[in-house]
Amino acid sequence: MDYKDYYKTLGVERKATQDEIKRAYRKLARKYHPDVSKEADAELKFKDLGEAYEVLKDPEKRVAYDQLGSDWNSQQGFRPPPDWGAGFEFHGAPQGAGRQHDFSDFFESLFGQARGSGGPGRGFHMQGEDHHAKILVNLEDSFHGASRSISLQMPDVTPEGHVVSKKRTLKVSIPKGIRQGQQIRLSGQGAKGRGSGKAGDLYLEIEFNAHRYYRVEGADVYLELPVAPWEAALGASVKVPTPSGAIGLKIPAGSKAGKKLRLKGRGIPAKTPGDLYVVLQIVLPPADDEKSREIYRRMQEEIKFDPRATMEVA
Amino acid sequence: MSDERYSERTLTGEVLNESDLVSLADLCRSCTVETETITTLVAEGILDPTGEDIEHWRFTIGSLRRVKTVIHLQRDLGVNLAGAALALELLDRIAEMER
Numbered sequence: 282m283d284y285k286d287y288y289k290t291l292g293v294e295r296k297a298t299q300d301e302i303k304r305a306y307r308k309l310a311r312k313y314h315p316d317v318s319k320e321a322d323a324e325l326k327f328k329d330l331g332e333a334y335e336v337l338k339d340p341e342k343r344v345a346y347d348q349l350g351s352d353w354n355s356q357q358g359f360r361p362p363p364d365w366g367a368g369f370e371f372h373g374a375p376q377g378a379g380r381q382h383d384f385s386d387f388f389e390s391l392f393g394q395a396r397g398s399g400g401p402g403r404g405f406h407m408q409g410e411d412h413h414a415k416i417l418v419n420l421e422d423s424f425h426g427a428s429r430s431i432s433l434q435m436p437d438v439t440p441e442g443h444v445v446s447k448k449r450t451l452k453v454s455i456p457k458g459i460r461q462g463q464q465i466r467l468s469g470q471g472a473k474g475r476g477s478g479k480a481g482d483l484y485l486e487i488e489f490n491a492h493r494y495y496r497v498e499g500a501d502v503y504l505e506l507p508v509a510p511w512e513a514a515l516g517a518s519v520k521v522p523t524p525s526g527a528i529g530l531k532i533p534a535g536s537k538a539g540k541k542l543r544l545k546g547r548g549i550p551a552k553t554p555g556d557l558y559v560v561l562q563i564v565l566p567p568a569d570d571e572k573s574r575e576i577y578r579r580m581q582e583e584i585k586f587d588p589r590a591t592m593e594v595a
Numbered sequence: 596m597s598d599e600r601y602s603e604r605t606l607t608g609e610v611l612n613e614s615d616l617v618s619l620a621d622l623c624r625s626c627t628v629e630t631e632t633i634t635t636l637v638a639e640g641i642l643d644p645t646g647e648d649i650e651h652w653r654f655t656i657g658s659l660r661r662v663k664t665v666i667h668l669q670r671d672l673g674v675n676l677a678g679a680a681l682a683l684e685l686l687d688r689i690a691e692m693e694r
Contacts (some may be wrong), residue, residue: 307672307673310671310672311672314667314668314671314672315667316664316667316668316686317668317682317686327671331671408624410625410626410627411624411625411626411659413659413660413663428605451606452604452605452606453605453606453607453608454605454606454607454608456607456610459610462613462657463610463611463612463613464610464611464656465608465609465610465611466608466609466611467606467608468608468609470606481625482625483608484611484656484659484660485608486660
């Protein structure tokens with residue numbers, strides 16, 4: 282078992298005041314709170330913070346912890362001293378009952394006994410809590426249907442009443458036509474029930490991964506399509522990607538930048554499927570050699586065109 | 596039972612729409628909170644149920660996660676209800692912008 286340096290976790294000195302500890306914890310908790318944070322390992326960091334604060338905010342636990350000293354290195358491993366806990370009285374279970382804490386073995390070996398005997402009560406039956414998570418899927422999954430593996434950290438209660446963090450990998454089928462904001466309810470995949478109560482449900486909220494080409498609004502899909510000025514001016518037949526495969530698209534002559542072409546029913550599949558909107562984006566050919574500059578010059582001379590004609594600045 | 600839960604088979608769930616509604620009792624059970632918690636959240640404007648009175652309140656599916664987020668923020672960060680509500684709104688706005 283490794284020694285945990287709770288002061289280091291909170292980034293405070295060993296002689297920090299209770300106020301400084303609280304301030305450091307709050308600041309880091311805001312940064313790494315799983316409901317707020319975008320940091321990759323927020324969940325884990327937040328758990329470590331909670332554990333460190335649980336000990337350091339409580340003067341009795343802190344004094345006891347301080348007596349362990351700080352010169353534990355990871356090679357020698359950590360073992361609580363034989364007289365550990367003598368003369369201390371740790372009160373009550375960790376604060377925030379209801380949140381199923383799963384602290385490290387290090388914490389458990391030192392303060393585990395002080396936790397409430399929160400095992401399943403006799404004759405007490407209750408349905409398990411529902412769990413909620415977000416699941417990122419690709420837009421293409423919604424067009425074809427897919428099966429996705431997801432990993433979730435979930436608290437689990439062992440038969441002895443200990444709360445442990447269990448990594449669960451679930452394979453979930455993503456039905457065709459799924460949209461952002463919809464949820465998939467997996468019944469019985471939430472927290473276990475107490476007594477003979479049945480397990481809670483797991484709700485997975487669907488979110489699409491950002492896509493290189495497509496933007497999604499409800500069931501409609503938007504594609505910004507780059508076209509050359511002559512394609513927009515003269516009309517053209519071009520190949521266009523769509524989430525269900527490439528198609529040929531006719532660009533009408535005289536199209537302006539920002540023109541929306543609607544492809545009915547080519548959005549997200551459903552009984553009434555969404556539409557695919559192709560938004561034209563006119564891209565200028567670079568004038569980086571003499572030949573193209575010459576052509577631009579000829580256009581300047583031969584085409585009567587004032588893009589600011591309506592701006593009354595003549 | 597546990598073998599069943601952790602098996603490798605592909606799970607198929609029920610798809611719920613954003614507009615699907617749940618009752619007050621369902622919401623309380625799902626989030627393991629008391630009725631009073633929900634009424635407070637409604638009073639604060641964090642939840643906006645349809646229905647004339649508490650008997651007929653119906654909440655959107657999205658409320659489930661909102662309730663949990665507010666509870667976590669209050670408990671873990673020591674913010675009050677108004678603060679949690681503000682954070683929730685800002686989180687919504689960020690999600691909207693990142694879309």
